[in-house]
Amino acid sequence: MNIGDLLNIFSYLPFQKLKMCGLVCQKWNRIIQNEMLNRKIDFTFPKIEQKIHSFFGNVDSFPLQSRVSREVIRKTIAKSENLLSINFTGCTRLDEFQIFGSICKYPITETLQELNLSEMQEKITDYGFRNICKFTSLRKLSLATCAMINDFHIELIVNSCENLEDINLDNCFQLTDRSIQSITSKLKSKLKKLSIASCPSITETCLIYLFDNECTSLESLDLSNISVFQIEGEQRNDEKKEDDKKKEQEKENEKEIEKEKENESEEKKVIKSKEKELEKDQEKQQEKEKEKEKENEKENESENEKEKDKDKEKTINNNENSGLESDFNSEDFEMQEYLSQILFQFGQACNKLKTLNLNDHSELNESCLIILISELTELETLYLDGCEVTDNLIKIISETCPKLETLSIQDADISVNSLSYLFESCECLTNLNLNYVDGINDDLFTFLIEQNKNDRAISVLQLTANCVSDYGVKYFIENSCWTNQIRELDLENCLYLSDHTLAFLSQYSPQIQVLSVSCCPITDQGLVFVANNCKKLISLNINDCEKITSKSLDLICSQLIYLKGLSVRNTQMEDSSLQLLSQSNPYITMLALPDCKKITDKGLVYLSNGCKMLQWVDCQNCSQITTKAIQTLSLACDDLQMFNISGIPNLNPLILSKIKSHKFNHFSIELDFWKCIYEDSLDSDDVTDSETDSEN
Amino acid sequence: MTELGKIKLVSSDSQEFEVDREVAAMSQTIKNLLEAIEDENTAIPIENVKGEILERVIHYCEHHYNHPSPKNLTENENEYERRTDDIEPWDQTFCNVEQPVLFELILAANYLDIKPLLDVCCKTVANLIKECRSPEEIRKRFKIKNDFTKEEEEEIRKENAWCLDEK
Numbered sequence: 001m002n003i004g005d006l007l008n009i010f011s012y013l014p015f016q017k018l019k020m021c022g023l024v025c026q027k028w029n030r031i032i033q034n035e036m037l038n039r040k041i042d043f044t045f046p047k048i049e050q051k052i053h054s055f056f057g058n059v060d061s062f063p064l065q066s067r068v069s070r071e072v073i074r075k076t077i078a079k080s081e082n083l084l085s086i087n088f089t090g091c092t093r094l095d096e097f098q099i100f101g102s103i104c105k106y107p108i109t110e111t112l113q114e115l116n117l118s119e120m121q122e123k124i125t126d127y128g129f130r131n132i133c134k135f136t137s138l139r140k141l142s143l144a145t146c147a148m149i150n151d152f153h154i155e156l157i158v159n160s161c162e163n164l165e166d167i168n169l170d171n172c173f174q175l176t177d178r179s180i181q182s183i184t185s186k187l188k189s190k191l192k193k194l195s196i197a198s199c200p201s202i203t204e205t206c207l208i209y210l211f212d213n214e215c216t217s218l219e220s221l222d223l224s225n226i227s228v229f230q231i232e233g234e235q236r237n238d239e240k241k242e243d244d245k246k247k248e249q250e251k252e253n254e255k256e257i258e259k260e261k262e263n264e265s266e267e268k269k270v271i272k273s274k275e276k277e278l279e280k281d282q283e284k285q286q287e288k289e290k291e292k293e294k295e296n297e298k299e300n301e302s303e304n305e306k307e308k309d310k311d312k313e314k315t316i317n318n319n320e321n322s323g324l325e326s327d328f329n330s331e332d333f334e335m336q337e338y339l340s341q342i343l344f345q346f347g348q349a350c351n352k353l354k355t356l357n358l359n360d361h362s363e364l365n366e367s368c369l370i371i372l373i374s375e376l377t378e379l380e381t382l383y384l385d386g387c388e389v390t391d392n393l394i395k396i397i398s399e400t401c402p403k404l405e406t407l408s409i410q411d412a413d414i415s416v417n418s419l420s421y422l423f424e425s426c427e428c429l430t431n432l433n434l435n436y437v438d439g440i441n442d443d444l445f446t447f448l449i450e451q452n453k454n455d456r457a458i459s460v461l462q463l464t465a466n467c468v469s470d471y472g473v474k475y476f477i478e479n480s481c482w483t484n485q486i487r488e489l490d491l492e493n494c495l496y497l498s499d500h501t502l503a504f505l506s507q508y509s510p511q512i513q514v515l516s517v518s519c520c521p522i523t524d525q526g527l528v529f530v531a532n533n534c535k536k537l538i539s540l541n542i543n544d545c546e547k548i549t550s551k552s553l554d555l556i557c558s559q560l561i562y563l564k565g566l567s568v569r570n571t572q573m574e575d576s577s578l579q580l581l582s583q584s585n586p587y588i589t590m591l592a593l594p595d596c597k598k599i600t601d602k603g604l605v606y607l608s609n610g611c612k613m614l615q616w617v618d619c620q621n622c623s624q625i626t627t628k629a630i631q632t633l634s635l636a637c638d639d640l641q642m643f644n645i646s647g648i649p650n651l652n653p654l655i656l657s658k659i660k661s662h663k664f665n666h667f668s669i670e671l672d673f674w675k676c677i678y679e680d681s682l683d684s685d686d687v688t689d690s691e692t693d694s695e696n
Numbered sequence: 697m698t699e700l701g702k703i704k705l706v707s708s709d710s711q712e713f714e715v716d717r718e719v720a721a722m723s724q725t726i727k728n729l730l731e732a733i734e735d736e737n738t739a740i741p742i743e744n745v746k747g748e749i750l751e752r753v754i755h756y757c758e759h760h761y762n763h764p765s766p767k768n769l770t771e772n773e774n775e776y777e778r779r780t781d782d783i784e785p786w787d788q789t790f791c792n793v794e795q796p797v798l799f800e801l802i803l804a805a806n807y808l809d810i811k812p813l814l815d816v817c818c819k820t821v822a823n824l825i826k827e828c829r830s831p832e833e834i835r836k837r838f839k840i841k842n843d844f845t846k847e848e849e850e851e852i853r854k855e856n857a858w859c860l861d862e863k
Contacts, residue, residue, distance in 0.1 A: 005802050005818065012778045012822035023831035023852055026843050075855075430782075457785040485785050562827075587829050 006031055015042030015087070040114075041076055042087040043068045052539040052565040053590055053616075055462075055490050055516035066091045070098040077102050085114035089142075092120060096128035109134045118144035118168065129153035133160035142168035144195070154179040158186040166193040170222070175199050180206040184213035191215045195222035197357065202226050207342050211349035218350040224359035224383065339364065340371050347375030357383040359408075366390045374400055385410035385433070394418040398425040408433035410462075416443045423451035430457065435464035435490065442472030449479045457485035464516075469496035470504075477508045488514035492541070495519075499526030506533035516541035518567075527552035531559045538562050543569040543592075550574045557581035565590035572596075575603035582610025589613055594620035594644070601629035608636035615639045621647035627655050634659045703730070704739035705754070711747030712739065715754055722757045724809035745804045749797070753804050756790060756813055780819045780826065791820040795838065 010018060010032060022032045044066050068091055077083070088099060103112070112135045117124055124146045130153075132141070138161040143149055149172050158164060164187055169175060180202065184191065194210075196202050202223075210218065343364075353376050358364070364372075366388050373379070373393070379401040389412035397404065398421040405428045416439055423429065434440050440463065448458065457480075468491075486509045491497055497520050505512065506529040515534070517526075518541045527548060530537070537560050542548060549572045556566070558580040564587060573596040581588065588611050593599055599622045607614065614637045619625055625648050634640055645651065703720055705713045721727040729740055742750055763786070783791070791798065798817060805814035828834045835842055844852075 001799060001802065002806070005806060005814075008814065008818040009821045009825070012780050012819055013825060017826060020828075020831055021825065021834065023844075023849065024834050024842075025840050028840075029844075029852070459781075485788070487781075 003031055015040065015044075039080070039082060040085040041080065041083065043073065043076075043091050044087055044089040052514070055488070055492070055514055055518075055539065055541050056565065056567050056590070056592060066093070068093070070094055070102070073098065073102050077108070081107075082111050083108050084111060085116075085140075086112065087114075087116040088120065089116050090119040092123055094123070096120075096124050096131075100128060100131040104131055104134055110137060113137055114140040116140075116142040117146060118142045118170075120146050122148055124148060126153070130156065132157055136161060137163060139163050140166040140193075143172060144168045144170040145172070147171070147173060150174045151176055151178040151182070155182040158182050162186070163190065165190050165217075167191075168193075168195040169199060170195055170197040171199070172196075173198075173200055176201040177203055177205040177209065180209045184209040184215050187215070188213050189215060189217045192217050193220040193355075194218065195220070195357075196226065197222045198225040200226065204339060204342055207346040211346045214349060216349055216352065218353055220355035221350070221353060222355075222357040223361070224357045226361075336365055336368060340368050343368050343372040344375070347372045351375050352378050354378050354403075355381040357381075358387055359383050359385040361387050364388065366393055369393055370396050373397055377401065377403075379404055380428075381406040383408045384412070387412075389414060391415055391418040395421050398422045402426060403428055405429060406431035406460075409437060410435045412437045413439065415439050416441055416447070419444060420447040420451060423447050427456050431460040432458060433460075433462040434466060435462050435492075437466065440466040440468065442468055442475070444468065445472045445476035448476060452480070459485050460488040461486065462488075462490040463494060464490055464492040466494055467496060468494055470498055470500040473497065473501045474504050477504045486512055488512075490514075490516045491520060492516045492518040492543075493520070495521065497521070499523055499529075502526030503529045506530050510534055511536050513537060514539040517545065518543035518569075520545065521547075523547045524549055524552035528555055531555035535560065536562060539565040539590075541567040542571060543567050545571055548572060550577055553577040554580050558584045561585050563588055567592035568596060569593070570595040572598060574598045575600055575606065578603035579606040582606040586610055587613055589639075590616040592616075592618040593622060594618050596622055597624070600624040601626055604629035604633045608633045612637050613639060616642045618642075618644040619648065620644050623648055626650070627652040631655055631659055704737075705750065706739045706741045707745055707747040707750040708743055709747050711750070713747075713750060713754055716758075716761075719754070719757045719761045722761060722810055723753075724811075726808060742808070744807045746800070749800045749804050752790075752793075752797075752801065753808065753810070753813065757810070759786060759790075760812065780823050783816055783819055787816045788820075791817060 006028070010021065013021065018032055022029045066089070073091075073094065077086075083103075086103065088094070091099070099117075103109075115132065115135060115138060117128075120143075124143070125148045128146075129149055132138070133156055141157070141161070141164060149169070151174075154169075154175065155178075159182075164183075167183065169179070175196070180196070183194070196206070203226075206223075210221075356376065356379060358369075364387060369384070369387060369389070370393055373382075373396055377400055380403050382397070382401070382404060383406075385408055387409075389409045391414050394409075394414055395418060397407070402425055404426040407422070407426075407429065408431075410433055412434075414437060419440075434444075444463075444466075445468070489505070489509075489512060491501070494517075497517070499522050502517070502522060503526060505515075510533045512534050513536055515530070515537060522542075522545055524547070527542070527545075528551070530540075531552060532555065540556065540560065540563060542556075548568075553568070553571065553573055554577050556563075557577045561584050563585055566581075566588065567590075569592060573593060575598070578599070579602075591607070591611070591614060599619070601624070604619075604625060607617075614633075617633070617637075617640065619630075625645070630643070630645055630651070634643060701717050702714050703717050705715055705720065705726075707713070717730070721730065726740060726742075733740070745753070791801075793801075798820065802814065802817045802821070805811075805817060824837060825834060828837060834840070842849075
């Protein structure tokens with residue numbers, strides 16, 4: 001094959017896979033070294049793909065610490081020319097001096113287009129943010145979870161990096177709407193992707209900035225999990241009341257701080273007081289900024305105010321007419337009107353939006369959502385989990401968004417009939433999340449088959465707690481020409497399913513990669529089909545399937561050799577199955593065995609012999625396990641980053657603490673009297689039995 | 697005499713295929729050739745492509761000519777993590793062939809300059825590589841010989857110890 005074609009193929013591979021390909025033969029190595037690796041470097045830990053744990057249920061954001069040391073960074077960067085992209089996600093063993101020391105030099109400062117510092121948390125501070133400004137060609141920047149960043153830093157960065165088009169600021173809790181103002185006014189129509197999920201101080205004002213500054217090229221916006229949009233109107237009316245409340249709160253906080261200082265040990269005292277200081281500073285900053293914002297907004301929203309006055313007149317009229325409206329309801333109405341206007345203008349201006357994430361915005365009512373989505377004809381991905389999704393909204397989505405590929409409406413309250421419209425119009429739909437949606441039943445499958453005009457194939461289908469039955473699944477599988485396209489299927493808590501569904505699946509969809517039948521009334525019989533036929537499974541969740549015994553578990557563990565994630569909470573899992581697992585599958589990375597009371601030390605010892613690539617192990621409540629086995633497994637698995645051993649009695653804390661400090665990884669241990677979360681990393685150069693703690 | 701609107705393609709092993717002109721023009725190479733030729737009846741020789749492969753390529757072009765994708769297919773050149781999970785179902789079945797055939801398709805798509813076909817075949821190969829969990833598995837799958845010496849291999853492995861998935 002010629003080099004051009006090989007390069008084309010390699011361009012689809014993630015960094016770590018490229019490194020692996022470099023070991024295949026000399027030719028590949030040359031091409032990869034010369035053409036690929038020196039332009040784009042990724043120092044992250046080979047992370048567990050989200051799809052492996054997404055159906056596990058109770059996995060929090062997975063810790064992603066990378067083992068890479070400053071030596072490796074230095075060497076790798078020294079070898080590269082024309083570096084385009086560097087990814088430092090989770091490289092928390094480094095500090096910002098090491099990072100920027102190795103990259104802040106010519107020609108990297110000129111060529112670098114993409115910089116990813118997510119999950120670096122408190123490691124990146126003022127020094128780091130100022131250094132980012134040196135990379136004037138930056139187009140894509142991620143600072144997710146870099147909690148030390150504030151509005152001032154953002155302003156500095158966007159003023160220097162004028163070509164930014166993709167910015168990720170998830171979890172940067174200090175940021176306020178001020179940052180959005182800086183970003184939008186400086187970058188304007190260059191801005192293509194913006195993610196500010198879980199930033200608690202961002203309000204609906206960010207949308208105003210987006211349309212006021214004509215960010216018309218916006219393709220992707222993530223506003224999930226932002227605290228309920230605060231309404232400026234209310235605040236203006238209750239200004240004094242809120243200021244008083246704040247002062248009271250501050251007083252209370254100070255009292256709490258004093259109390260806590262008395263109660264806690266010295267170390268924790270220091271940490272907590274620092275945190276409180278940060279919070280105080282944050283609050284002061286927020287107050288200042290809110291004042292500034294109010295001044296700005298008075299200028300920006302003169303039009304809105306005029307309309308609001310009109311609305312006030314309307315509401316007053318309504319009040320007089322109905323005679324029943326309380327003050328609260330009219331404010332509520334006002335709030336929705338206000339939001340609707342903002343959403344409408346935003347939708348009109350940013351109508352090229354392809355990806356929109358509004359998870360957890362229950363404060364937006366149906367009409368707000370309809371007003372917004374009616375403008376967004378280019379939508380391909382839409383997340384509305386926890387929002388007020390109704391049949392009407394589904395209809396509007398069907399009519400407006402023909403290019404929709406991914407739709408997530410967890411917790412919605414719709415009738416399955418409205419999905420008929422959806423399937424008819426959205427020919428590209430491949431990912432559908434209907435978890436916990438009341439009203440879904442077998443008709444879903446009927447509509448999927450009937451409305452399949454252009455050979456669309458669903459590949460990811462999430463139906464947790466839906467009322468689908470074997471008949472529906474059978475009908476779907478037998479009548480769809482593309483059941484071989486299903487890759488991920490979540491049937492958790494579908495209480496009407498049985499072994500028959502597993503039989504159909506294994507026969508018609510043997511290519512399935514991710515499957516969850518947690519809490520379903522299945523038995524060994526059904527699982528045996530899966531074990532024998534669904535050889536491509538990489539993630540399997542059979543939590544709480546209490547009838548499962550080692551008869552099928554043995555087969556699961558020995559036959560599914562590509563399994564990377566397995567969750568068997570509260571089943572009859574035994575050591576014998578773990579032995580088979582260790583013999584057949586050395587690559588497994590996630591193993592969840594909570595409440596499997598039959599597991600003993602023997603099982604863990606088998607794992608430590610054969611499954612050394614485990615990164616995440618959950619043995620909560622496996623009461624027969626002892627400290628010895630925990631020690632053995634921890635020492636055997638270099639990559640172990642999370643090991644849940646809570647609820648196991650009679651453990652030896654001394655030995656456990658030795659293990660923790662020996663390995664520079666994360667240990668999540670919950671003992672009755674002692675709670676440890678993320679462990680601090682050791683210095684890379686002397687990783688042995690030192691028990692020193694490196695951080696403050 | 698070929699029908700109006702159709703042209704004749706001849707493979708390297710002298711198999712002849714009649715194709716709609718518009719469909720054939722999906723190949724940039726053929727399109728350019730057609731513009732140069734005056735007599736529409738002459739058969740166009742496709743020298744580097746065997747009949748079996750050419751037949752498949754024509755099948756691909758005919759399907760995609762008649763079923764244009766509703767999706768926005770413009771590849772974003774600046775995407776640093778290009779997706780491989782968005783191959784259309786029909787294409788997936790089309791590419792579900794023996795490896796030698798797949799590689800021949802890539803060569804043909806290259807020679808005939810049919811970008812969508814080239815991309816979908818390369819994506820498919822990338823997916824096959826992604827499934828492999830070690831360099832040895834890749835070698836086995838694609839029948840590539842390991843031409844490293846032990847020392848060379850050891851050195852590369854050491855350098856990359858911090859990110860390789862295997863032990």
